[in-house]
Amino acid sequence: MISILWISVLLSFFLSVTFMPFWIKKCNKVGLLWEDMNKFKHPQNVASSGGIIVVMAFLLGVLSYVAIKTFVFGNSGSSLEIFALLSVILILGLVGLTDDLLGWKHGGLHKRTRIGFALVASIPLVVIRAGTSSMNLPFFGSVNFGLLYPLLIIPLAVAFVTTTYNFLAGFNGLEAG
Secondary structure, three states, rough: HHHHHHHHHHHHHHHHHHHHHHHHHHHHHHEEEEEEOOOOOOOOEEEEEOOHHHHHHHHHHHHHHHHHHHOOOOOOOOOOHHHHHHHHHHHHHHHHHHHHHHHHHOOOOOHHHHHHHHHHHHHHHOOOOOOOOEEEEEOOEEOOOOHHHHHHHHHHHHHHHHHHHHHHHOOOOOOOO
């Protein structure tokens, strides 16, 4: 199964590396640019909304993993979790695109709005009760959160991780990787 994962990762990487230069040229052509924050004395514009290419490459890589696992090995055991997570990623990708396009002229989405969208985007993971409600916590041992896990912890985790990542995007290069 690890070799399937490598195929998917390499496909995503290849698609990103192949299509990103075309995206950059297109952004330069239509003027979808941001000022590079790290070039104080020599301002330079950089292409915006590159996340579209990254999300699409990731999506195709994950779908290739599911296809190989299902049609070659006849195993589709974790497809529900994978598609729920892909739904979350696509919803958040659309939020990111909206933020980029509005940011181009209007300053982007308000921070509270981004957090609200992240909470809404977590719904597919909440519905399937992704993960396990029992956690080992330091000083407390094993704690079973029951319904609090899908209804509170999953949405808060999705909102925290995605908005923290987005807030770091203001510092060029920190959100990469």
